[in-house]
Amino acid sequence: MYRLAVYIFLVVNAIPAAAQLLLPCPAVVVDMGEYRNPLDDRWLSAYDVKFYHLTLRVTNESTRIGGSAVILAEAVKELDTLVVELQDSLEVTGVEIADGGELDDFRFRAAYTHRENAVYVALDRTRLPGEQFAVKISYGGVAGRNRGFFAGITSATDSEYGFRVTYTLSEPLNARDWFPVKQVLGDKIDSVRMDLICGDHLMAASNGILLGVEELPGNERLFRWRTNYPMAFYLLFFAVAEYRDFTFRAPLSSAGDSVPVQNYVYDSDQLLADWTAEIRETGRLIHTYSTLLGDYPFAAEKYGHAMAPLGGGMEHQTMTTIQDFDFYLVAHELAHQWFGDHVTCGYWQDIWINEGFASYMEYVAAQQIFGQQAADEWMSHAMSLALGETSGSVYVPENRADDPFRLFDTGLSYKKGAILLHMIRYILDQDSLFFQVLRTYLDRFGNGLATGEDFRSVLEAESGMDFSCFFEQWYYGEGYPLYQITWRHDGDTLFLRSEQSGTSPATPLFTIPFDVDLLLSDGSAVRKKFFQDQAVEHFKVPLKGLVRNLEFDPDNDLLNTASVIRYTPSGGSFIFGPNPVNDQLYVELFNRGPIREIVIYSYSGQVVYRLSDAPNPVTLDLRPLADGPYLLVLYDETRTLMERIVKISE
Ligand SMILES: [Zn+2]
Structure with a gap:
């Protein structure tokens, strides 16, 4: 709450009035409480982790692990107990302590307790702020069984290979x-x-560079990995299986610069026959992203994939764990190396910083590699999912911050999160500026953390525009706008009335521009931009010619639903509602007899409702339809009329 109010004050005063293309919002109290690890205040905030050295014996047959973890820490407060988290089902067998950087000289055996998923280590003496020391914890056992997608460690068989x-x-x-x-x-x-x-028939993948592989007695092998880039704790990983190493190089932004793409794929000729082209596509994506965003951030080490049957992908730093090489999955996880890994969300509530950005890069990848039509299809699909989110904010409320199903909610964190960036790009109205904002943001927060507010500060500084309203309504606010547009063209003037309401009472108004295309009788089209900052607004535009039709938001720039009604004395248009519809949809064709046919299509093109020779007006019973967006199409004697509707059950 405090932070947001301060930001609005600074922004309003810092930007010259002429540059304020979006009107500032009145300061609204937003709950900005931040989720913290319950151990943080007393224990975890007392030290800074410098280095982990894990030595683990692992198998692909089970989640049994065993070995040691060396933690090099620096005290930031006076410290006599070091606390780390560790699942109770893993057994600690010993703890030793060393001073300074002496990581192989553990002289002191420490007393410890292991309870409530944390290990409390009694240090041999109090450490003062700035002092470095190392703790070696020997442990082992089985953890993470039967916990589904959100288990720290899983052992499973790939169903295809x-x-x-x-x-x-x-x-x-x-x-x-x-x-x-x-x-x-x-x-x-x-x-x-x-x-x-x-086992020596296996390969073990992890972060960074493979320093070497050593053959050990007893038919075992040691894989030694090392990374020197700062990394968030949840991005450390390993994966172990019968892999084969499929490595190639990918070009960065400048000719001659490249990074290895090291893939640990299942040791199967069939797998490479199935996926080689898609795996190699990673190289084109690395080049594309490096050109748009700045070079791949871990270029001194590697990028790559390690296959695992996890039902998706996980953007482990320098090596994504991945189910298969579907283009959008590869594009998403690769984008996380910039958005999520290089710049990590400062708090889980700002998961948009990770997932919204990586999801939007799927759209950007489609646009760059396949063209605008593929990108449009991606966006239509994303919008169809986001339209189902009539409430709930992209910013995760404090009381949901430790719920992974809310954090990783597809409609809110991923799709609506991506659409927020799409709308920001639309408002900036200049692609070079949009990507400059992203590059500046990555430069400023790279190797560190960022919140939604941090991104907003870069966005506003680079654009000279005020996005306080936008963030209040779209990031902290809920739902999306429903537009009722009515228009008529009289003489040389277009009259347009826009009435807006929100799907959620939390956000009744979205102050955002919108485009309309006016299709003229001579076949030409005129695009006009309107800016609405009140619930009901009337616009007048001088316009010569005869407007045949008006298309609202023609490029699908905004998350919304709209009904567009033309007032015309000779008929030809129709009204329908309510939209979104729960059960009964009213349809009336102006000044006409029976309607020849009414068809409702799903967004995948299937006919889900059909009524021939319908009375006029008519009320349709849409209770059997599943929730989601549809196209309502009326066939008249001479024309086809089309509108987007959304079905939402109450
Ligand atoms: Zn993701």
């Missing part, structure tokens, strides 16, 4: 299922070493 894989997935707060960890976003780890011991 039959390979058995053990893999980790720590986001948001499940890293403690497989290693002793400080689960606080604000403390990025400076560097990590991961030594993985497995």
Whole structure:
């Protein structure tokens, strides 16, 4: 609450009046409480993690692990107890302490307790702020069983190729299922070493560079990985299976610069026959993103994929764990390397910083690689999902911040989150400026954290525009606008009345521009932009010629539903409502007899409702329809009339 009010004050005063293309909002109290790890205040905030060195014996047959974790920490307060999180079902067998950077000289055996998924280590002496020390925790066991998608560690068999894989997935707060960890976003780890011991028929993937593979006695192998980029705790990972290494290089933004793309794919000729082209597409995506956003942020190490049957993908830093190589999945997880990994959400409530941006890069990837039509299809689909979210905000409320199903809600965090960026791009009305905003933001917050407010500050500084209203209505606010547009063309003037309401009482008005296309009788089209900042607004536009039709939001720039009614004495248009519709939809064709045919199409093009020789007016019973967007089409004797409707059950 305090933070938002301060921002609005600064922005309004910092921007010259002429540059305020969007009107500032009155300061509204938004609950800006931030979720914190319950252990944070007393224990976790007392130290800063510098380095982890995990040495783990792993298998692809189960989630059993065993070994040690060395944590190099620096005290930021006086500290006599070090607390790390670790699932109770893992057993701690010993804790040792070393001073300074002496990571192989653990002289002191420490007393510890392990309870309520945390290990409390009694230090040999009080550490003062600035002092570095290392703690080595030996542990092992089985954790994360039968916990579904949000388990820290899973062992499962890929149903298509039959390979058995053990893999980790720590986001948001499940890293403690497989290693002793400080689960606080604000403390990025400076560097990590991961030594993985497995059977010599297996390969073990992890972050960063593979320093080497050593053959060990007893038919075992050691994979030694190392990364030197700052990393959020939930991005450490391993995956172990019968893999094969499929590596190639991908070009960055400048000719001659490249990064290795190291893929640990199932050791199967069939798999490579099925997916080689798609895997190689990663190279084109890296080049495309590097050109638009700045070079791949971990270019001194690698990018890559490790396959696992996780039902999607997880953007582990420098190596995504992935189910298969579907274009949009690859594009999404790769985008996270910039948005989520290089710049990480400051709090889970700002998961938009990760998921909204990565989702929007799917649209950008489609636009760059397949063309605008594919991007339009992506956006229509995203909007159809986001239209189902008539309430709830993209910003996650504090009381839902530890609920992974809310954090990773497809309609809100991903699709509506992506559409927010699409609308920002529309408001900026200049692609070069939009990508400049993204690059400046990545530069400023790279290797660190950002909140929605941080992004807004860059957006406003780069554009000179005020986005306080936009964020209040679209990021913290709920739902989307419903427009009722009525218009007539008299002489040389177009009269347009726009009445707006919100799907949620939390946000009754969205002050945002909209476009209309006016289709003239000579076949030409004129585009006009309107800016609405009241619930009902009347616009008058001088316009010569005869307007045959008006198309609202012709490029699908805005999340909305609209009904457009033309007032005309000779008929030809129709009215319908309510929209969104719950059960009964009223349809009336002006000044006409029976309606030849009414058809409702789903967005995938299927006919879901048909009525021939309908009376006029007519009331349609739409109770059997599933919730979602549809096209309502009326066939007249001479023309086809079309409108978007949304079905929402109460
Ligand atoms: Zn994602």
